Amino acid sequence: MTLMTAEASAAIREVVKSAGASGPAFEHEDLAFFAEAMRRRAGIVLPDAKAALVFRRLAPRVRQLGLSSFAQYRERLWNPDDAEWDHVVGQLTTNHSHFFREIHHFKLLSKHLSELIEPGPCRIRVWSAACAAGQEPFSMAILLAHLLARRQDVDARVLATDVDRSILTAAETGRYTPEDLGRLPRFARPFVRQQADGTSTVVGAPQDLVSFKFHNLVGAEWPMRGPFDAIFCRNVLIYMSRADQARVVDRLARLLKVGGILCLGHSEVARGASSLIQRIEVPSSYVRI
Numbered sequence: 042m043t044l045m046t047a048e049a050s051a052a053i054r055e056v057v058k059s060a061g062a063s064g065p066a067f068e069h070e071d072l073a074f075f076a077e078a079m080r081r082r083a084g085i086v087l088p089d090a091k092a093a094l095v096f097r098r099l100a101p102r103v104r105q106l107g108l109s110s111f112a113q114y115r116e117r118l119w120n121p122d123d124a125e126w127d128h129v130v131g132q133l134t135t136n137h138s139h140f141f142r143e144i145h146h147f148k149l150l151s152k153h154l155s156e157l158i159e160p161g162p163c164r165i166r167v168w169s170a171a172c173a174a175g176q177e178p179f180s181m182a183i184l185l186a187h188l189l190a191r192r193q194d195v196d197a198r199v200l201a202t203d204v205d206r207s208i209l210t211a212a213e214t215g216r217y218t219p220e221d222l223g224r225l226p227r228f229a230r231p232f233v234r235q236q237a238d239g240t241s242t243v244v245g246a247p248q249d250l251v252s253f254k255f256h257n258l259v260g261a262e263w264p265m266r267g268p269f270d271a272i273f274c275r276n277v278l279i280y281m282s283r284a285d286q287a288r289v290v291d292r293l294a295r296l297l298k299v300g301g302i303l304c305l306g307h308s309e310v311a312r313g314a315s316s317l318i319q320r321i322e323v324p325s326s327y328v329r330i
């Protein structure tokens with residue numbers, strides 16, 4: 042029997058009660074199992090206080106599979122390579138994002154890229170390192186397409202990675218709601234087209250600039266070589282332990298060109314790599330030294 046805090050026990054009792062008689066059975070062991078799985082698979086910390094979140098996000102799937110308890114769902118997940126794990130990771134990660142989120146980072150990126158783009162042939166590499174459904178990398182690509190209008194001699198690419206395979210599938214489809222779009226800057230509007238069903242897609246040059254790939258920031262495999270001119274790793278470190286945050290920032294910093302920029306989410310700070318990066322005046326932003 043896994044030991045839990047009184048707070049977690051109370052949260053579990055409350056959430057199971059509010060689900061009523063039809064709710065699947067959810068025990069301490071279940072929370073411990075999924076918390077450990079998410080720590081290993083994505084570096085995401087799910088403290089006891091997240092018991093209700095785990096229950097609410099996974100219970101519909103447990104019911105959909107015709108199971109009456111989380112214990113049965115755990116048995117169903119015995120194979121670590123089962124595709125069902127993609128569903129678990131998808132449900133227990135937070136994918137909220139929108140285009141041009143934290144606009145100050147895009148102003149910084151615009152200034153940085155404008156300085157880098159030379160009159161002759163050149164190469165630009167940027168990385169959205171927790172890209173959700175593509176709102177962030179497409180914002181980067183739209184900016185690049187705008188800056189590179191009528192330029193054929195610039196080799197520019199946006200790498201977009203995430204640990205959630207289901208969100209990467211959504212990103213490849215590239216259908217965005219008005220909430221995803223938020224308030225688009227004027228220069229971005231020609232690159233977004235509204236469809237008959239009310240969703241919008243990114244059209245034209247930005248589409249060809251972005252490559253979506255699976256990548257786990259806390260995994261051993263970091264196949265990308267860089268060096269990158271800019272990396273956005275925003276609103277993902279907050280879900281990780283301090284040790285993982287420091288390791289991730291250190292690895293990101295090493296993949297930046299000297300003078301390249303690293304932007305983190307508004308409540309995140311670079312805990313590692315203090316000798317490699319320096320904070321700059323733009324919030325949560327750093328330059329590789």
Ligand SMILES: C[S@@+](CC[C@H](N)C(=O)[O-])C[C@H]1O[C@@H](n2cnc3c(N)ncnc32)[C@H](O)[C@@H]1O
Pocket residue numbers: 082083084085134135136137138139142170171172173174177202203204205208256257258259274275276277306
């Ligand atoms: C809140 S979204 C942030 C999206 C975007 N960066 C932004 O700021 O709008 C967090 C994203 O991080 C991804 N994520 C969580 N853990 C990850 C990991 N270990 N490696 C890569 N991506 C991860 C989630 O799947 C999710 O899409």
